[in-house]
Amino acid sequence: MMYRIAWIPGDGIGPEISDAAIKFLEALQKRFSLNLDISSYQAGDSCKARFGVALPKETIEGVKNSDAAVKGPVGESAADVIVRLRQMLDLYANVRPAKSYANLPYLKDIDLVIVRENTEDLYVGKEFEVNGGAVALRVITEKASKRIAKVAAEIALSRRKKVTIVHKANVMRKTCGLFAKSVRGELAKYPELSVNEVYVDAASMMLIRNPEVFDVIVTTNLFGDILSDEAAQVAGGLGMAASANIGTSKALFEPVHGSAPDIAGKGIANPYSMILSCKMMFEWLSNKQNDKDLSKVASFIEQVCVKALSNGVKTPDLAGGFTTDQVAEKLCSLVFMK
Ligand code: ATP
Numbered sequence: 599m600m601y602r603i604a605w606i607p608g609d610g611i612g613p614e615i616s617d618a619a620i621k622f623l624e625a626l627q628k629r630f631s632l633n634l635d636i637s638s639y640q641a642g643d644s645c646k647a648r649f650g651v652a653l654p655k656e657t658i659e660g661v662k663n664s665d666a667a668v669k670g671p672v673g674e675s676a677a678d679v680i681v682r683l684r685q686m687l688d689l690y691a692n693v694r695p696a697k698s699y700a701n702l703p704y705l706k707d708i709d710l711v712i713v714r715e716n717t718e719d720l721y722v723g724k725e726f727e728v729n730g731g732a733v734a735l736r737v738i739t740e741k742a743s744k745r746i747a748k749v750a751a752e753i754a755l756s757r758r759k760k761v762t763i764v765h766k767a768n769v770m771r772k773t774c775g776l777f778a779k780s781v782r783g784e785l786a787k788y789p790e791l792s793v794n795e796v797y798v799d800a801a802s803m804m805l806i807r808n809p810e811v812f813d814v815i816v817t818t819n820l821f822g823d824i825l826s827d828e829a830a831q832v833a834g835g836l837g838m839a840a841s842a843n844i845g846t847s848k849a850l851f852e853p854v855h856g857s858a859p860d861i862a863g864k865g866i867a868n869p870y871s872m873i874l875s876c877k878m879m880f881e882w883l884s885n886k887q888n889d890k891d892l893s894k895v896a897s898f899i900e901q902v903c904v905k906a907l908s909n910g911v912k913t914p915d916l917a918g919g920f921t922t923d924q925v926a927e928k929l930c931s932l933v934f935m936k
Contacts, residue, residue, distance in 0.1 A: 610857025612670025642672030714822025837868025
């Protein structure tokens, strides 16, 4: 079956890790006779500088008409690109796994998934200046809280069957109160799950002290954004962190990290984040299209990455000595060796 993939390279290190991921996908296409029709679209700071707009109509149409989209990081225009795409396509679930693979400089051996509500909270972008101060609107609804709870429950069922609801309802009684109550109610429909609740400040401490207690964390947009960067660092670094933005019919996959302007153009960006985002894309497409072969491709991608990492195929952020291109070359050669 043919799959149309909308591909947005992004800014900073985006084009570098994109090139590496595309080379890897080409190798996979050969090995597994995949039929991926990948079309490239512009978005982000460099797009805005060239065309005056960070998210052009053609890019929106390209993403809408694709079977799945993959996006590199964008710089200062992130709110105009990814936040808009999430709202426009109602990509309400942000799924961010944090897994420490062997031979990574991880702080703790962890394997957890953060499921972050992706459309509400302080990220609705309603901020006002009022009499010399500034006010931001925090939006939480029962509907969005319940549907993110359902996603967390389904992921937990395929894992260690534990969900931790992270909030701060002791202080934000209305907003976090509603989130906690709605999620709790939804999760009660899954008796096979073990469910607990942790305040966000305690959760951030536990992610460093005893992260093995977590299996699936479900939380609000801002808390999830912050905790997932922390979890990524505990697992070995942002350069390994992949994510999925999932809606009812559409999904977009992207690294957790930003455009990393400090290392852009140096050829040392870690491409695993983008490649593992592609793995998540194959998993999602496999479920959505009921295409079992794609689930095999997703597992294979992880096996290749594990093998490469254990062979020391790592960029400097992982205490390795490989360039982005060299990592891509090694991964491609492993595709054919297995
Ligand atoms: P943003 O505001 O867009 O999140 P930022 O610079 O604050 O941008 P990141 O771009 O995520 O945050 O980068 C944080 C740090 O992690 C930087 O030192 C960056 O070089 C490093 N980093 C992020 N992604 C990678 C990667 N793929 N490979 C190597 N280092 C990375």
